[in-house]
Amino acid sequence: MSTNQSRRDFFKTSATAAGGLVLGFGWFSSEAFEPGVLTKAAADTIDFNAYLAIAPSGIITIYSPNPEIGQGIKTAFPIIVAEELDADWSKVKVEQSPLDTKKFERQLTGGSGAIRHSWERLRKAGATARVMLMEAAAKKWSVPLSECSTSKGFVMHSSGKKLSYGELATDAAQITPPTTVKLKDKSNFTLIGTSVKGVDSKAILTGKNLFGIDYKREGMLNAMIQRPPAFGLKLKSFDATEAKKMPGITDVVSFGNKVAIVGKTTWEVMQARKAVKIEWEKEKDLESSADHDRIFKEMLNSTTATVHRKDGDIEAAFKNAYKVIEAEYQCPFLPHSPMEPMNFFAHFKGDSIEMAGPSQTPQNAQNQIAKMFNIAPEKVTIELTRMGGGFGRRLNTDYAVEAAELSSIIKAPVKVTWSREDDTAGGIYRPAVRYRFKASIDKAGNITGYMLHGAGMNAGNATRPDNFPVGAIENTLIQSNDHKSPITTGPWRAPITNFLAYAEQAFLDEVAMAGGKDPIQLRMELLEKAQKSPVGKLTYEPERFREVIKLAADKAGWGKKKKGVYQGFSVYFSHASYVAQIAEMANVKGKPVLKKVYAAVDCGIVINESSAQNQVYGAIVDGLGHAMYGNLTFKDGAPQQDNFNKYRLIRYNEVPDIEVHFVKNGIDPTGLGEPALPPTGGAIANAIFKTTGKRLYNQPFSEQGATLG
């Protein structure tokens, strides 16, 4: 495949003082320029935001702009470049770039979009550098370019001569970057699709200071912040007389509705914190979980829902139905519980501020902090650290902004660390949601009408209006209501779909049963219908859906009687990827016990097999753990669980066997950090039903008799 470099892919080279080649390219450049011929003046104003440097020593350095959170991006990006470059992977180094919004447009982690966004540009960058190295060699040897080839960090001539990339780098810097490059035929990939170990592994395994919480600076103070203990309370007054006298304490200050305790060391701050006397007062409603149950009912019975999608005539479908099936599904609030609690370093210097820490959206943090101090965004520098998990929590910038504010008040460099209790009880949670489904079927068991009504607690639109089976049914109605709660909510790994998928997939099983159809058969029929005669807008590809279903069914032996094994099926499309899962359970003295989960995944081309497997296993374990145990309840606005003694996370002995298969279709890569999570809850709920005859309508499942391990 040969592609023209559009202006946004313009490449620029330079040689460094030490020699070698530095290739700058527009990794995430926006299309700020009008298309047309690029003048020299325009070229000079383009920001070359990503760099690929080849040193005379042969070491290739790729600067990776996306924050690493455990999704493997810091390894995946350079694999793509190295593939097209034909580099020797053992000579490739990766460095994390600091936040630079001028240079990087999409410097965030979230939405499983990083690879999708940069796939083509990274390939072109590698291919461009490769051609330049070949041209440099051809010139040196005075041979035609067509007689040159590359392999593992060398340019080779048909005569047997060869030169290493390091030897050619300085000369290559003199070559004008080509305007068109030929990308590799995907069938010739030698690095993409193999298993490559994480580039930070060694540092992680020897305990290096990679994470924000490890960050340290000369003269840095440590702080903890007491935030309101319940959603709806605000600060009335505080008395820090005792606390200020305690060893190591340098300051106790309040800002917003918070009291910050500042001192030399974390432990001293933790002790002094207990000695601060704080009075809180009511500002908003103090909601309890029982209130939420009531509010859900009111919302689902209200006649003022926001309609998101309507096909055909749902009322007529229900009226003419052979059978109508109705069900409601509910999930609780969930904290993200990353292993590394929130933290951020800030050093306010009057007209600028230096920040360092773990953030999924450093650019938002930069803008908010700049606004708070009324300074230009460039005056806010953010060093990005590795993140000890995030799961969406670090898409919020609250913990970075408050560190900045505190530093400006105490006029000192300070790191704010959240305790586990702070992290759990001061969260930006997955919203609690309740869904009402209603479907009509005809005599043959075909779905004629489908309604989904979502009710959320600060969920915005709790539905996804175009989700399968919408598009395959003549009459549909998708609508929602939302309750404005003082409890803060935000994205949680696979936002909304992390629970909606379970509800939809469990309900589809109910409908299949009512119509006397096998669950997979029902879905296959619907997908066939969506392909042949779609109703309204179709956002998924029925063919890819069917492929993952077939693969999962085949691997798990769906429908083939296995003695004592009960299977549940679920399939989901999110972040442009398709994942089907089959859970297998045993009935142990009347209790459903999960034994195995099969997953079939279509995320297009797999970049790094090892990391992709790890992601899918992790997402299944995550989906399973939270479906089984995750439950954050409230009493008078206060979270009732704040540490792992009360808030249960899945453990080593509770994970089932997992078997993951990827569809090999050569399609450009799509999301993988999230898509394997949504189907898990549904597969398990459907398997529990098969095992016990009991349908679980609420999460967490453990509170309804399901066990693991």
Add this chain to the structure above:
Amino acid sequence: MALFNLKINGKTYKADVDANTPLLWVLRDHLDLVGTKYGCGMAMCGACTVHVNGEATRSCVVPVSNVSNATITTVEGLSETGTHPVQEAWDEVDVPQCGYCQAGQMMTASALLAKNANPSDKEIEEAMVGNICRCGTYHRIHDAVKLAAAKMKK
């Protein structure tokens, strides 16, 4: 405040701290040994696991005064260069996702293997159940413990 001479990773470290300070925070804030992680502060997650006289110990709940004469090993002391069989196995199996829990996981595993060169699946489970991995790398942890055991036999 009291002065402690702590024997960590074969070296002696001086720390002038309150006697009640948990070993975790002495390591992290005073001695710059930040490989040992804070996760819960109440012995529920295992992120802070170190060896105290060879025993896997949750350093977040051990006052420094309790270990003033003990031999302490942290992840930095497994081997600085990553050549301890457990580190090698973790690398070969490519265990980490975010990586935050892995120092604690390896310290628990290495204490187990030091005592029991050939642990059964049940014994591995009993040892590892106290270490949470939020990223869900449990399957790889299992494989890595097995691989480390095999390496140590050689």
